[in-house]
Amino acid sequence: MITLAGVCGGYGGLDILSAFELNVEPGTINCIIGPNGAGKSTVLKTVSGILRPRLGSIVVNGLDLVGKSPAEIVKFGVVQVPQRHGLFAGLTVRQNVMMGAYVARASKKRLDARYDELAGMFPIIGKRASHRAGGLSGGQRRMVEFARAMMLEPQVVLLDEPTLGLDPLSRGVIYESTRAMNEAGVTVLMVEQNVRFGLSLADTVTVMSAGRVVLTGTASEIERHPDLMGLFFGLAPETDQVAE
Template sequence: MLKLQDIRISYGAVEAVKGVNLEVREGEVVTIIGANGAGKSTLLKSIVGLEKPQSGSIHFSGQDITYAPAHKRVGMGLALSPEGRGVFPDQTVRENLMLGAYAHQGNPAQVEDLIEKEFQRFPRLKERQNQLAGTMSGGEQQMLAISRALMSEPKLLLLDEPSLGLAPLIIAEIFRSIRQLSASGLTILLVEQMANQALSVAERAYVLETGKIILQGSGSDLMKDPAVRAAYLGAH
């Protein structure tokens, strides 16, 4: 479904992504783990069209989208739940969800059906549907960010650090939702610093270090890898 070939991205003289090759097959959960500053978020932004690579190619569903504008990629089936959640703080929960359904704006009945589906996924959003998003807790905002991305009915959902800054109980709820989405057949590319949780839900995983893929394999294999355990799982 997604194939990145030799992607390089620079900020001025600093090369943040250094020749990354990566693929995601239909129906998989694939995770990218790595420390702060490894280039994970930059890589996701390049996939959805928010960062332009200096070289390399990005193919999605058989089409070259390397330089396609971001809004066209949403229409093709890509959606990002960004790092830091990025909800619209002065809009209500319902309004945030409606903004996520921009591609369906000509079909109000479909939008309402999608909103109801997200309310079933995260009942707390239904309780707070008329509340301003900026007044909600971090966990509630994360639920909203994921639901807003799902409102476009993506083929591939990109999740950037969904556990960031959240309490353990909320993290467990978020990862439960990721498992449910995967079980429904949705393809997911997950960027996450909490390597244990990320590897436990992933069929395959990549380790990104200073802009380069240094390891790849099944989630279960990387959980057993001594180098990964020492660097990312708190085990020695």
């Protein structure tokens, strides 16, 4: 369903990704792991159209996304939850979630019904609908971001480091919420620095280093790999301390 083949690309004419390959089956969770600076976020940004690859193809549900704008890609059902928090602190939870539907052009009735549906999946958006997003904890803000992405009834959700900066309890909530989205039929392509978390959640795992795939397999195959940490750190790029 999601196929990246021979993808090369990066920033300002400098390639970060080199011949990057990825296959994600419909209805599964794939997690990309790898050291800081490996190019994980760059993969997601290339799929969501923020970056245009220099070479290669990106096909989702038979549709080639290369050259499409981020807004068109959202309309095709591919929605990204970025690495950095992207809520409007001064707006309410409900206003933030509803913003996810700005391209949907659905009726107010339909959007209200969708909101109620999502409150079943992410209880916080029901309980705190009229609270300012700025007053929520990090984990709660993530829930609002997930709900905003789900407003569009996407087929694919891209999650960039969903547990970044969260305590174990909030990580548990992210775990359950990601599973719930997946069980609702969404294909998840996620990036995690927390390897244990990524392996516990994913069906399949892509290990990348310095813009390349170094290993792919099921989560249990990757978990049992005798030298996972060696692959990680042995092939880490010299630029891996670059701040996000």
